Amino acid sequence: MSTVEVVVHADEDTAARDAAERLLTALAAAQAARGLASVVLTGGGIGIAMLREVAASARRDAVDWSAVEVFWGDERFVPAGDAERNDAQAREALLDALPLDPARVHPMAASDAPEDAGGGDPDLAADVYAKTLSSAAVRLGGEGAIPAFDVLLAGCGPEGHVLSVFPDSPAVHAAAAGVVAVRDCPKPPPTRVSLTLSAARHAREIWLVAAGSGKAEALARAQGGASEVDVPLAGLRGTERTLWLLDQEAAAQL
Numbered sequence: 001m002s003t004v005e006v007v008v009h010a011d012e013d014t015a016a017r018d019a020a021e022r023l024l025t026a027l028a029a030a031q032a033a034r035g036l037a038s039v040v041l042t043g044g045g046i047g048i049a050m051l052r053e054v055a056a057s058a059r060r061d062a063v064d065w066s067a068v069e070v071f072w073g074d075e076r077f078v079p080a081g082d083a084e085r086n087d088a089q090a091r092e093a094l095l096d097a098l099p100l101d102p103a104r105v106h107p108m109a110a111s112d113a114p115e116d117a118g119g120g121d122p123d124l125a126a127d128v129y130a131k132t133l134s135s136a137a138v139r140l141g142g143e144g145a146i147p148a149f150d151v152l153l154a155g156c157g158p159e160g161h162v163l164s165v166f167p168d169s170p171a172v173h174a175a176a177a178g179v180v181a182v183r184d185c186p187k188p189p190p191t192r193v194s195l196t197l198s199a200a201r202h203a204r205e206i207w208l209v210a211a212g213s214g215k216a217e218a219l220a221r222a223q224g225g226a227s228e229v230d231v232p233l234a235g236l237r238g239t240e241r242t243l244w245l246l247d248q249e250a251a252a253q254l
């Protein structure tokens, strides 16, 4: 597991822009090394802001988007196209503007999807996504049923949640599972599907992008040795690199 590298920017916009430029560089490098590149997207304010920065970047075409596999780290279990869905927000911010191969874009199931695609039941949706990941692991490499994602992006909450893994919740205790259903989530909407921390840790690189004073305490606790049960962010480490891209307010207590 890698140690945490921290990069502090003046403000949220600069952090989002830096994350976007780094993502373009990392995906192009992964393609040079392995042909296919893979990224796990996140919801949240800065997670979507950085996708807008990728869309606006002059270096956008440095990546062969037809050879990028797109996944989500978590999803809100609401109907397809609902504005609360992370995939709907990502499509609007960036994905619709890219020449992606639709067969390489892997959203988690919507609540109104057909049953065999994981609709109606978040546990079923989690199982379907676990199968998506295990077939992707064959193409992308990785140990067992989870791909070695090139970059997994994450935001965090004021209490240290990442993905939809909340402190002392069933998801943080589900160490053996790769993908789980989340119910009664403290952050609305209440029903979600999420990668577990152990699945996320298969990523080569994990980048946390966070801004604002509301995140400062959680970041300090994660860096100060809190357990992942208390502060899930503490358990989010990539195999090769863990990078925190922050603004000054978020970094204030480090």
Ligand SMILES: O=C(O)C(O)[C@@H](O)[C@H](O)[C@H](O)COP(=O)(O)O
Binding pocket: 042, 043, 044, 045, 046, 047, 074, 075, 076, 086, 154, 155, 156, 157, 161, 162, 163, 164, 187
């Ligand atoms: O679906 C979601 O809500 C998430 O993926 C979640 O983990 C998010 O990244 C953080 O809660 C940070 O969100 P903000 O940037 O909006 O604070």
